[in-house]
Amino acid sequence: MDEWPRRMDRRTAVKLITAAAAAPAVLGACGTGATESAASRSRSGNPLAAGTPSDPNLLEPVVPWDLTLSEDELATLASLCDTIIPADDRSPAASAVGAHEFIDEWVSAPYDAMREDGVLVRGGLVWLDEESERRFGARFRELSGESRTEICDDICYAPDAAPEFQAAARFFDKVRDLTATAFYTTRVGLDDLGYVGNVPLASWDPPPEAALRHAGLKPGD
Amino acid sequence: MSARSDYDVIVVGSGAAGGMSALVLAVHGLKVLMLEAGRNYDPLVETPMFQLPSEAPLRGAGTPEKPFGFYDATVDGGWQVPGEPYASADGAGFMWWRARMLGGRTNHWGRISLRMGEYDFRPYSRDGLGFDWPLTYDDLAPYYDRTEALIGVYGSNEGLENTPSSSPDVLLPPPAPRVHELLTRKTCADQLDIPVIPAHLAILSTRQDAERWPAELFPDNPLARRVVGQSMRSRAACFWATPCGRGCSIRANFQSTTVLLPPALATGNLEVRTDAMVREVTVDSSGRATGVHYVDKTTRLDEHASASVVILAASACESVRILLNSKSGAFPQGLANGSGLVGKYLMDTVGASLGGQIPVLEGMPPHNQDGASAMHLYMPWWLYGQQAAGRLDFARGYHIEFGGGRRMPGPGVFSGLEQFTGGVYGRRFKEAARRYYGSFLYFDGRGEMIPNEDCYCEIDPERVDRWGIPTLKFHWKWSKHELNQARHMQRTFRDIIEAMGGRVMGTVHEDGADSIARPGEIIHEVGGAIMGDDPDRSVLNQYCQSWEVPNLFVTDGAGFVSNADKNPTLSIMAIAWRACDYLMDRMRGGAL
Numbered sequence: 129m130d131e132w133p134r135r136m137d138r139r140t141a142v143k144l145i146t147a148a149a150a151a152p153a154v155l156g157a158c159g160t161g162a163t164e165s166a167a168s169r170s171r172s173g174n175p176l177a178a179g180t181p182s183d184p185n186l187l188e189p190v191v192p193w194d195l196t197l198s199e200d201e202l203a204t205l206a207s208l209c210d211t212i213i214p215a216d217d218r219s220p221a222a223s224a225v226g227a228h229e230f231i232d233e234w235v236s237a238p239y240d241a242m243r244e245d246g247v248l249v250r251g252g253l254v255w256l257d258e259e260s261e262r263r264f265g266a267r268f269r270e271l272s273g274e275s276r277t278e279i280c281d282d283i284c285y286a287p288d289a290a291p292e293f294q295a296a297a298r299f300f301d302k303v304r305d306l307t308a309t310a311f312y313t314t315r316v317g318l319d320d321l322g323y324v325g326n327v328p329l330a331s332w333d334p335p336p337e338a339a340l341r342h343a344g345l346k347p348g349d
Numbered sequence: 350m351s352a353r354s355d356y357d358v359i360v361v362g363s364g365a366a367g368g369m370s371a372l373v374l375a376v377h378g379l380k381v382l383m384l385e386a387g388r389n390y391d392p393l394v395e396t397p398m399f400q401l402p403s404e405a406p407l408r409g410a411g412t413p414e415k416p417f418g419f420y421d422a423t424v425d426g427g428w429q430v431p432g433e434p435y436a437s438a439d440g441a442g443f444m445w446w447r448a449r450m451l452g453g454r455t456n457h458w459g460r461i462s463l464r465m466g467e468y469d470f471r472p473y474s475r476d477g478l479g480f481d482w483p484l485t486y487d488d489l490a491p492y493y494d495r496t497e498a499l500i501g502v503y504g505s506n507e508g509l510e511n512t513p514s515s516s517p518d519v520l521l522p523p524p525a526p527r528v529h530e531l532l533t534r535k536t537c538a539d540q541l542d543i544p545v546i547p548a549h550l551a552i553l554s555t556r557q558d559a560e561r562w563p564a565e566l567f568p569d570n571p572l573a574r575r576v577v578g579q580s581m582r583s584r585a586a587c588f589w590a591t592p593c594g595r596g597c598s599i600r601a602n603f604q605s606t607t608v609l610l611p612p613a614l615a616t617g618n619l620e621v622r623t624d625a626m627v628r629e630v631t632v633d634s635s636g637r638a639t640g641v642h643y644v645d646k647t648t649r650l651d652e653h654a655s656a657s658v659v660i661l662a663a664s665a666c667e668s669v670r671i672l673l674n675s676k677s678g679a680f681p682q683g684l685a686n687g688s689g690l691v692g693k694y695l696m697d698t699v700g701a702s703l704g705g706q707i708p709v710l711e712g713m714p715p716h717n718q719d720g721a722s723a724m725h726l727y728m729p730w731w732l733y734g735q736q737a738a739g740r741l742d743f744a745r746g747y748h749i750e751f752g753g754g755r756r757m758p759g760p761g762v763f764s765g766l767e768q769f770t771g772g773v774y775g776r777r778f779k780e781a782a783r784r785y786y787g788s789f790l791y792f793d794g795r796g797e798m799i800p801n802e803d804c805y806c807e808i809d810p811e812r813v814d815r816w817g818i819p820t821l822k823f824h825w826k827w828s829k830h831e832l833n834q835a836r837h838m839q840r841t842f843r844d845i846i847e848a849m850g851g852r853v854m855g856t857v858h859e860d861g862a863d864s865i866a867r868p869g870e871i872i873h874e875v876g877g878a879i880m881g882d883d884p885d886r887s888v889l890n891q892y893c894q895s896w897e898v899p900n901l902f903v904t905d906g907a908g909f910v911s912n913a914d915k916n917p918t919l920s921i922m923a924i925a926w927r928a929c930d931y932l933m934d935r936m937r938g939g940a941l
């Protein structure tokens with residue numbers, strides 16, 4: 129583990145919005161000067177992390193491995209991601225937040241579980257284009273929405289999939305999981321779900337009455 | 350005190366036990382050297398508070414090097430520490446979680462801080478299994494109060510059986526429960542007769558009273574009052590956002606690095622050496638401890654430090670390892686091991702879990718459910734009566750921790766959703782995600798394990814770590830009490846989920862062996878140097894002092910005689926404080 133490459137790539141340049149950005153509003157009210165100065169120091173990043181996989185710099189994350197999917201694979205993958213999570217009136221499609229790039233990062237990672245996923249995903253992409261050619265004479269990404277649906281309906285749920293589509297159904301399920309992970313962990317996905325946390329509050333209050341009512345509860349329950 | 354020694358006391362390890370030991374001794378004027386195997390670590394500048402998973406590699410997912418996710422405050426640790434292996438005997442499957450950083454595992458622990466109760470100190474007297482402690486609840490109660498007041502714990506006093514109350518004003522107010530917690534409480538009360546009460550967590554729900562507590566904790570000690578008061582004043586209250594497992598840069602939750610070490614250092618009486626991996630305790634010809642040998646990891650050279658007293662607080666199994674590796678002519682089986690019990694009676698907590706999907710929580714109006722990031726309510730063990738009447742097939746209790754709701758989505762957020770949707774994709778997937786988000790709950794049982802002969806660790810004759818220090822090998826076997834208890838947990842969770850009108854996710858196993866978590870997996874490993882009243886049948890006395898080497902103490906969980914369902918860390922700190930008071934008393938009397 130010690131001999132791993134340290135920083136091959138600085139793809140994920142991250143803006144620091146740690147305590148430094150969000151804390152002062154609350155801290156100012158408590159008047160803890162010591163903490164504020166600590167927070168401002170954190171802007172300069174972490175001086176101590178060794179940058180190894182077991183001690184990465186948490187404030188300036190990097191992906192220390194090479195990405196492995198080809199341009200061509202990424203293009204097919206992006207159209208599958210967008211078939212799974214398309215744009216609607218509330219949020220954009222999955223590829224708009226880089227779901228296919230995230231899957232590339234995932235399947236390229238140097239860990240057994242992700243390597244296995246990589247075999248499944250790359251194999252599945254070959255199958256998908258082949259199946260598209262067979263049925264419609266074109267690559268998956270060139271198909272109409274209707275044709276895509278025709279293929280995906282056969283593979284979208286393993287318990288119902290025909291025997292000849294079982295492997296493809298496992299592939300589809302994996303890509304759906306990873307696409308959902310990619311999408312719903314971004315700002316766009318959080319907003320789509322109505323996740324309104326991760327903001328500092330001056331006090332913690334009981335749930336709003338509408339929420340209680342929704343669960344069949346009343347204040348005082 | 351002795352002219353030969355560089356320090357009064359050496360403390361090995363900087364986590365819950367080491368941090369507490371060092372603070373108590375330093376504020377009383379003793380010269381303390383702390384040796385910590387991990388690197389220096391500063392939560393004030395290193396904690397990723399508000400970062401989103403999307404800013405991390407793999408959206409923050411766990412990897413073998415960061416098992417609990419990228420942002421988790423674990424440095425050079427997890428189930429493996431680079432270059433520091435351990436082994437498990439065939440079939441034992443022990444998992445050992447360690448961290449190599451200042452503050453140890455207190456940087457990322459769950460902050461659940463429950464007192465052991467009256468029964469928990471007398472388990473053998475109650476049911477004839479295991480051992481009684483050499484101290485009672487009443488002996489420890491004042492130290493529980495002090496520890497809670499010092500570190501800040503939210504919770505409430507409910508007066509339930511074997512679920513002790515703190516003294517008035519000691520606990521901080523518990524945060525208001527979230528919707529899913531209220532629903533669970535109502536269901537458990539109306540249909541199942543299971544109590545659901547405020548959890549106790551080491552999180553500042555309000556700021557500490559920095560005028561009152563230092564004065565009450567250290568009445569005749571101006572130095573202690575000054576440094577502890579300063580420390581309390583510099584801690585902010587929780588701002589109800591950001592996961593505690595990443596650490597807390599505003600010092601609102603308990604970490605040794607934000608709560609114990611800063612005031613200890615402010616006394617000027619504590620010196621901390623990080624990257625110092627202790628190999629063995631040295632002894633003189635009279636059998637007294639003289640200091641420790643450690644490897645300076647930055648130079649890879651062996652160093653020696655001497656002191657009048659040595660305290661091991663390296664975590665239960667690491668302290669055992671140091672004792673077993675401290676072999677000499679006078680102590681051929683390892684130090685303090687005349688009883689042959691060092692390494693014996695290891696215990697973890699019994700764990701089992703189950704998830705459920707709760708339809709009434711679907712499509713909840715959006716509102717903030719972050720809270721203290723951890724749980725606001727829990728269920729203490731409630732079937733003491735049934736157990737006493739012999740109606741259960743296991744002897745000891747468990748409590749239930751639960752969570753879920755509209756938390757910040759992380760990796761795998763909608764994995765398995767297809768079992769509810771029949772595999773939808775496209776716009777319907779987005780609609781399903783909005784509908785189901787926040788409707789999943791998870792229940793975790795945390796139960797008492799009874800110590801047995803088959804659970805122990807020893808020095809592995811075949812391996813050393815990268816510092817040349819012989820490593821540990823673990824042995825394990827559950828008894829029927831643990832297996833049956835794990836089965837009971839899962840059945841209870843199913844009952845709760847179904848009573849809420851929910852659907853169970855996963856399997857409720859018929860055989861407890863399939864329900865139970867792996868040994869070590871709950872990360873409450875204690876025992877290995879048990880305390881007692883009889884030097885032939887214990888390693889330490891009730892003050893964590895070695896029977897054989899009177900100036901050697903072990904203040905971490907190694908001394909635990911039983912492992913009540915209450916998570917151990919609060920008790921570790923209370924016991925360490927009590928041990929240090931005794932140590933100073935003996936020193937003043939000239940006995941050390």
Ligand SMILES: Cc1cc2nc3c(=O)[nH]c(=O)nc-3n(C[C@H](O)[C@H](O)[C@H](O)COP(=O)(O)OP(=O)(O)OC[C@H]3O[C@@H](n4cnc5c(N)ncnc54)[C@H](O)[C@@H]3O)c2cc1C
Binds near residue numbers: 366385447450668
């Ligand atoms: C994810 C997680 C959640 C948890 N949640 C809870 C909870 O909610 N409630 C609870 O009560 N407990 C919880 N625990 C357990 C809790 O963390 C431990 O009980 C507690 O940290 C033990 O304190 P300690 O001082 O004995 O050991 P540690 O905190 O592990 O500290 C020991 C220190 O000693 C150092 N060390 C080890 N060997 C040597 C050596 N040879 N030389 C020098 N230094 C050495 C280590 O590097 C480490 O820093 C949790 C643990 C984890 C990992």
Ligand code: SF4
Binds near residue numbers: 553596600721722
């Ligand atoms: S939830 Fe509160 S205590 Fe925990 S890390 Fe966030 S601010 Fe700190």
